Amino acid sequence: xxxxxxxxxxxxxxxxxxxxxxxxxxxxxxxxxxxxxxxxxxxxxxxxxxxxxxxxxxxxxxxxxxxxxxxxxxxxxxxxxxxxxxxxxxxxxxxxxxxxxxxxxxxxxxxxxxx
Amino acid sequence: xxxxxxxxxxxxxxxxxxxxxxxxxxxxxxxxxxxxxxxxxxxxxxxxxxxxxxxxxxxxxxxxxxxxxxxxxxxxxxxxxxxxxxxxxxxxxxxxxxxxxxxxxxxxxxxxx
Numbered sequence: 001x002x003x004x005x006x007x008x009x010x011x012x013x014x015x016x017x018x019x020x021x022x023x024x025x026x027x028x029x030x031x032x033x034x035x036x037x038x039x040x041x042x043x044x045x046x047x048x049x050x051x052x053x054x055x056x057x058x059x060x061x062x063x064x065x066x067x068x069x070x071x072x073x074x075x076x077x078x079x080x081x082x083x084x085x086x087x088x089x090x091x092x093x094x095x096x097x098x099x100x101x102x103x104x105x106x107x108x109x110x111x112x113x114x115x
Numbered sequence: 116x117x118x119x120x121x122x123x124x125x126x127x128x129x130x131x132x133x134x135x136x137x138x139x140x141x142x143x144x145x146x147x148x149x150x151x152x153x154x155x156x157x158x159x160x161x162x163x164x165x166x167x168x169x170x171x172x173x174x175x176x177x178x179x180x181x182x183x184x185x186x187x188x189x190x191x192x193x194x195x196x197x198x199x200x201x202x203x204x205x206x207x208x209x210x211x212x213x214x215x216x217x218x219x220x221x222x223x224x225x226x227x228x
Contacts, residue, residue, distance in 0.1 A: 031214045042205055042219030050214070088157065092213030100213045101146050101165045102173065107157035
């Protein structure tokens with residue numbers, strides 16, 4: 001069963017605008033990761049945020065995590081046509097005693113950035 | 116540095132045929148994973164190998180078997196292919212536990228007629 005659920009399912013914006021995608025999850029987590037998938041390619045890791053962190057930045061990416069609401073958001077600032085891709089959140093599960101190797105992926109948000 | 120390499124990239128099978136999907140990583144990672152991606156379903160974990168010599172079932176293991184041949188290679192076998200196994204299959208690797216990024220191959224697109 002899906003742990004993470006992205007919202008919206010699809011998002012279309014103009015180049016230069018900001019894009020915000022949200023992820024909600026059901027059970028407590030140790031960390032949450034965001035991945036990008038270009039059409040016809042594998043997933044590429046973007047950023048990881050741990051459960052004790054509230055915000056993290058990487059270049060034009062900003063990720064927030066609200067564990068009380070079990071939600072995360074990914075903000076891409078000043079978007080470019082090359083940002084067109086699907087974006088997935090992935091969560092592990094808290095309390096696995098250090099032996100947890102599995103991630104659960106959401107269904108993704110398809111972002112289209114129009115030139 | 117190739118990262119994660121999957122072969123073949125495309126394959127068409129008839130119902131009942133068998134085949135093995137190959138995956139190799141050159142990053143000296145301990146953990147390897149097999150996922151399937153279907154429209155509207157996201158990625159679902161089939162099997163994973165936390166370390167060389169171990170394998171465990173994921174969310175959708177039925178109809179599949181895996182072999183962790185060595186630290187580099189992790190294969191996925193369909194013994195008797197069914198149309199429901201038509202999908203895109205991704206192999207991934209990571210250094211270890213789920214607080215490490217996973218590195219993905221570009222997938223095998225499998226159609227079963």
